[in-house]
Amino acid sequence: MKQLLLFLFFSFTCVTFSQNTVADLKVQGNKKLKSGFVKKISNIKPGVALDSAVIESDIKLLKRLPSIAHAYYQVFPTGKENEYNVFYNIEENFTIIPSANVYTTNNDEFAYRLGLYEFNLLGQNIAFGGFYQKDIYDSYAINFRAPYLFSRQLGLAVNYQNLTTLEPVFLNSGTADYRYNNESVEVLGLYQLNFTNRVELGVNVFKEDYRYISGATSEGVPPTLDVKKILYKLIYEYNNLNYHYQYVEGFRSILNFQYVHSREGDRKKFPDFLIGWNDFLYYKRLGKKGNWANRLRLGTSTNNETPFAPFAVDNNINLRGVGNLIDRGTAAIVLNTEYRHTLIEKDWFALQSNAFIDAGTWRNPGGDYGDFTESENLRVYPGLGLRFIHKKIFNAIFRIDYGVGLTIGGTQGLVFGIGQYF
Known part of the structure; x- marks a missing residue:
């Protein structure tokens, strides 16, 4: 019985998380690097499912770029149910x-x-x-x-x-x-x-x-x-x-x-x-x-x-x-x-x-x-x-x-x- 309850809880959590979507991707901290470029090469886009693994892979890619010294992300609710804004924070390199x-x-x-x-x-x-x-x-x-x-x-x-x-x-x-x-x-x-x-x-x-x-x-x-x-x-x-x-x-x-x-x-x-x-x-x-x-x-x-x-x-x-x-x-x-x-x-x-x-x-x-x-x-x-x-x-x-x-x-x-x- 205990195993069944854990299974049902896990299933409910997965279904709930899968309903969370990205309302917008916002880029902060960049000066010379264009925000449009960051959005072009990112897999996180408005309307897609909110997935931490996808966000982590985007951040890993950004940190490889010569123009970026460091990058990290933040996620905030928009106020609408199951919608979130994702912020990519950029520390630029001098290039x-x-x-x-x-x-x-x-x-x-x-x-x-x-x-x-x-x-x-x-x-x-x-x-x-x-x-x-x-x-x-x-x-x-x-x-x-x-x-x-x-x-x-x-x-x-x-x-x-x-x-x-x-x-x-x-x-x-x-x-x-x-x-x-x-x-x-x-x-x-x-x-x-x-x-x-x-x-x-x-x-x-x-x-x-x-x-x-x-x-x-x-x-x-x-x-x-x-x-x-x-x-x-x-x-x-x-x-x-x-x-x-x-x-x-x-x-x-x-x-x-x-x-x-x-x-x-x-x-x-x-x-x-x-x-x-x-x-x-x-x-x-x-x-x-x-x-x-x-x-x-x-x-x-x-x-x-x-x-x-x-x-x-x-x-x-x-x-x-x-x-x-x-x-x-x-x-x-x-x-x-x-x-x-x-x-x-x-x-x-x-x-x-x-x-x-x-x-x-x-x-x-x-x-x-x-x-x-x-x-x-x-x-x-x-x-x-x-x-x-x-x-x-x-x-x-x-x-x-x-x-x-x-x-x-x-x-x-x-x-x-x-x-x-x-």
Whole structure:
């Protein structure tokens, strides 16, 4: 009898709750961000059932946006039976942000990248900006990204890049230096399948230009190389991260698959090319001030025996302290793990310490997966760092890391940048 009464009570409660509806969604606290944009991407709308799970998912989505530092909600009765107003309260980020990356090693190498981006153009959460890079040669790029341009699910990204670097090319006879230029235009369609899953699909038209500068030579490697190519790109992301200012918790997976086709020239000399990699990211809150962060990258590509292999070993990409582009491979396994601990926290500012281990191994061009276990391909770099964080400016995290190599040929060096390393 008692169980029957509990069942009837539960059923009555569910029926009563299901009759509650949303009279209106109101947005408060926003200044630059348009209220209409918040309503467009929210699932809570006038006339729908009042559902706390739907509201929570909206708030989680809003806190991921570059334009929002923090968001929370309130629910108030309208005075009419079973009707409620939902209030989304917004704490905005400042979104016109400079970016900077500076990296060096004990070999006195020095490079930097400076940029400026607006992450809330027209109050619609549109990102637009570009960067200038000095890495011996001059490079620049312009980027436009509007994930919600057409609807809550459909957006567009357009990117232009003219990148020039001095690339080490690893030959059997030694190492050569080539001036490498890549000029590209990319267009991507962005589609949000649901709250946690999204897809990007598009095309990148580019031209590659290699010019021999100095070092070793090989009969099979030309001093100059020019080729026009087209790249088809697919990105699939699962994102279930939850943000609370500088703290992150949850799991995220990003799969990037590309097919590269030469638009002209000898197909034997420039064969079609496949490359794919997946980044697995896991974050865990530890106590009130700790955050454990992890990134595992698994990647592979067409295993051509080429000095221009796609997976780089680089200071600013995967191993802090290793140097600027010291090696290449046709497959890679890279693990970055770090513990972030908040030392000081105020209303707008936080200071974090950081202890990390970066480790990776590569497959040599033309080799096999057994190369992963070869000692000369394995690199391990532990280190320490600091994070200076402005909590009300998007991505306003100035990071300093110092990594020290423990394996064969290990170097050491500082890596500066804007934003968390991953």
